[in-house]
Amino acid sequence: MRTITKLLLFATIFLSMNACGNKQEKTACEAQQTTEFRLGTGVNVSHWLSQSELRGAEREQLITKKDFDSIAAMGFEHVRLPIDEVQLYDEAMNRHEDAFRLMHNAIEWTLENGMNIIVDLHIIRSHHFNSENGENTLFEKAEEQEKMIRIWLDLQKDLAKYPTDRVAYELMNEAVAPTDEDWNKLIAKLISSIREQEPERKIVVGSNLWQTVETFANLRVPEDDKNLILSFHFYYPLVVTHYRAWWTGLKDFTGVVNYPGQAIDTALYATLPPALVAEIRKSNGVWNKERLAATMKPAIDKAKEFNLPLYCGEFGAYPAYLDKEVRLRWYRDIAAIFRENNINNAHWCYKGDFPVVNADGSRNELPAILLGKEKRLEI
Numbered sequence: 001m002r003t004i005t006k007l008l009l010f011a012t013i014f015l016s017m018n019a020c021g022n023k024q025e026k027t028a029c030e031a032q033q034t035t036e037f038r039l040g041t042g043v044n045v046s047h048w049l050s051q052s053e054l055r056g057a058e059r060e061q062l063i064t065k066k067d068f069d070s071i072a073a074m075g076f077e078h079v080r081l082p083i084d085e086v087q088l089y090d091e092a093m094n095r096h097e098d099a100f101r102l103m104h105n106a107i108e109w110t111l112e113n114g115m116n117i118i119v120d121l122h123i124i125r126s127h128h129f130n131s132e133n134g135e136n137t138l139f140e141k142a143e144e145q146e147k148m149i150r151i152w153l154d155l156q157k158d159l160a161k162y163p164t165d166r167v168a169y170e171l172m173n174e175a176v177a178p179t180d181e182d183w184n185k186l187i188a189k190l191i192s193s194i195r196e197q198e199p200e201r202k203i204v205v206g207s208n209l210w211q212t213v214e215t216f217a218n219l220r221v222p223e224d225d226k227n228l229i230l231s232f233h234f235y236y237p238l239v240v241t242h243y244r245a246w247w248t249g250l251k252d253f254t255g256v257v258n259y260p261g262q263a264i265d266t267a268l269y270a271t272l273p274p275a276l277v278a279e280i281r282k283s284n285g286v287w288n289k290e291r292l293a294a295t296m297k298p299a300i301d302k303a304k305e306f307n308l309p310l311y312c313g314e315f316g317a318y319p320a321y322l323d324k325e326v327r328l329r330w331y332r333d334i335a336a337i338f339r340e341n342n343i344n345n346a347h348w349c350y351k352g353d354f355p356v357v358n359a360d361g362s363r364n365e366l367p368a369i370l371l372g373k374e375k376r377l378e379i
Helices: 023-030 056-062 065-074 097-110 143-157 181-196 213-218 266-271 274-281 289-306 325-338 364-369
Strands: 041-042 079-086 115-121 166-172 204-205 228-234 309-314 342-348
Touching: 056 097, 065 097, 065 204, 065 289, 079 097, 079 342, 097 115, 097 143, 115 143, 115 274, 143 181, 181 204, 181 213, 204 309, 213 228, 213 289, 289 325, 325 364, 342 364
Parallel strands: 041 079, 041 342, 079 115, 115 166, 166 204, 204 228, 228 309, 309 342
Antiparallel strands: none
16 A cells, blocks of 8 residues: 555656567567466455565464455455565575465465466565655666566566466556656566566556556557556545545545545635645545546556556555445445456455455455445345
8 A cells, every 4th residue: 555646747758668679589579479367356465475564473374375265255356466575585685485485375375266366566675655664766776676677587486387377477566766767667677587588477567656547648568568467556536545544644634525426525624724635635526437437547548559458456445434335335436447448456455454354354345346246225
């Protein structure tokens, strides 16, 4: 998860990049076979091998085979597995073998249950999607980019054994580069390095600045690569999806929030601190299914332009304080838009702060909505 800042971009940066640049590489790329990879609707198994301080027995017991059995039993078709450098490697890039074992367990449990999996390099020491949690040097130091490539090549040594139609790689979660061009250049380097050994492996790529739809127009990928999946994240409008979320600038607003319709009554602005009003203004307004779909359109259009699958790798609404009916109405519209536009998707998350399960592990109301299996009484 992260705090999303909606940014308006005033210029499109054109970057010509092609992982199949020279003649020899071009021939290999032309011979590349397109891998069929089923995604459908899935969940993020988060805060386990990523964004967690748990280690040892506590970490091992947090997520077990029973969880993957449960995810499959609910009807989900894939898992997105966030992993962090700090969990897998020490600062000298020596492996933490216990974490590697858990990663392999997760992959094998997923495959045994007939689901596919995306291994998502979520956080590395030189980059965190929320800069408040660490110093980001990935786009300042060439050696950090080379280290990131080494991380992927080392991961690839272990992951290449898995079927290309079952396991995919996500280069990095929610890049926050100074410019879109900076991220596009690193995308090209990473893909080129991975493709030397695995031309048919599916690689998931998102746009700069938290994979928001606003930056999708500037996303560039190798044009001859058939085995890419374009990914965006969707938490719009933030005043609804992150109502009173403690890690956001909206945490102190305790008034009424609506969906669909005007999310927050603007008449309340006069009663609120100016800084809070400024945060609310960023995503307040009239929101409904039509506006949600229109907001997704840049990502939909880019996937059509590139003729590549589209994937919403994260979406969700924080349930702690938001009115349940407001929250479920938002989910119903999001799920319908995904189905209508053939958008693969993974809910954030399985357990944790945006769960699809109750405290006892039983499924809550979300799986039925997300999978289009909800039964509602006709009145």
